[in-house]
Amino acid sequence: MASALTKYKLVFNVPPSALEACKAAIFAAGAGRYPGAGNYTECCFTVFGKGQFRPGDAANPHIGKVGELEYVEEARVETLCVGEDVARKAVEALKKAHPYEEPAYEVYKIEDF
Template sequence: MYKLAFFVPAEEADTVKEAVFASGAGRIGDYEACCFQTAGTGQFRPTNGADPHIGRVGELEYVQELKIELVCHETLIHDAVAALKKAHPYEEPAYEVWRLEDL
């Protein structure tokens, strides 16, 4: 089992979550579309060569984002990350993957 966490602009979170859930991620027992989300403020500065979805090259940008956390079976984690990257509005989405132990 893995845990997948990613950061996404709040207004686009549902679209990205649905794509990740469609890969089979976010299932716990007899439940699907399970996740936890936390609101926060992300920041970044696009550099030369970037094509930012939000903001301008060379300017520091602050965005209201959600951190979405969910679990994913090991056979689905690569598909879940691929779905995340395809659906995410940023050209370089920030995400984390951890292997979990079942105790």
């Protein structure tokens, strides 16, 4: 039961053109729901910035060309996942919805104090 209440933060970067599709996918998987009487859903924080990468010889990049340094506008999204199962389902949904062959994401366990 304790693991069902464990909180995780999912953080990922995505091009603006795929932002809404990725958010819809993770929210459908249960991310972005805050426990409590308020029944808040689809909660996240989004900030825009510039990322960079250089695709390697074996890459099949969604944006850019193999061997060339690419700069792209991206959105960074942070959201809550309550329960390890929700975090895993949200990551799986993100990977399916995200246009990159290797989406950048992180999952953090949130410690309660």
